[in-house]
Amino acid sequence: PPWATRALFPFLDGAVAWEPAAGEGHMAEVLREQFATVIASDVHDYGKGYEVGSFVGSGADVMGPMVADWIITNPPFNLALEFAERALREATSGVALLTRTSWLEGGERYARLFKSNPPAIVALFAERVPMVKGLWDPKASTATAYAWVIWRRNQGALTRMTWIPPGRRAALTMSDDVARFSGKVRNNGRQPPA
DSSP: OHHHHHTTGGGOOOSEEEETTOTTSTTHHHHTTTOSEEEEEESSOOSSSOEEOBSSSSSTTBOOOOOOSEEEEOOOGGGHHHHHHHHHHHOSSEEEEEEEGGGGOOHHHIIIIITTSOOSEEEEESSOOOOBTTBOOTTOOOSOOEEEEEEETTOOSOOEEEEEOTTHHHHHOOTTHIIIIIOOOOTTSOOOOO
8 A cells, every 4th residue: 555655754864765566556656756766676566667576596587686875675475585685785874675574584584584684674563554465455454563664874773663553544635646556456356357
């Protein structure tokens, strides 16, 4: 949801952001409200004019490095660790991942990431952030909890836990968001074909 991306803005600075899992552009287009330049890419071509290439993995389809102050994304859950590792190597100011709160758990993630690179901030949404694959449905609901996991260059070893307070959904939803991001939703929750 656009409001969930806007809730990240108070934690950001810089001029250039890269959204490497841009999909339909729901996050990348909102990031343009905060950053002078937004690089948007995805492993699939969704017809939005974004760069096409993988952010993780190996081979010719992997995107080369981009110069970005921030790398900000909602990565695929099963690749979020790899997204974090690469983003931390390349971002000059920081990294922000919108993840399920359960992503903060796990021995492998702790050993490979959190032990040596703890986030500076974990900003937990006090209200739920409903997500529907491929579109934004402003009427959707969810039982899944999400948080922004934020790293800053030269941040130190302590992680600060904070909350994104209730009411952000209403306060940060703009009057044109439905027209810009929702598309038309059929009864089964899928966007109709073009």
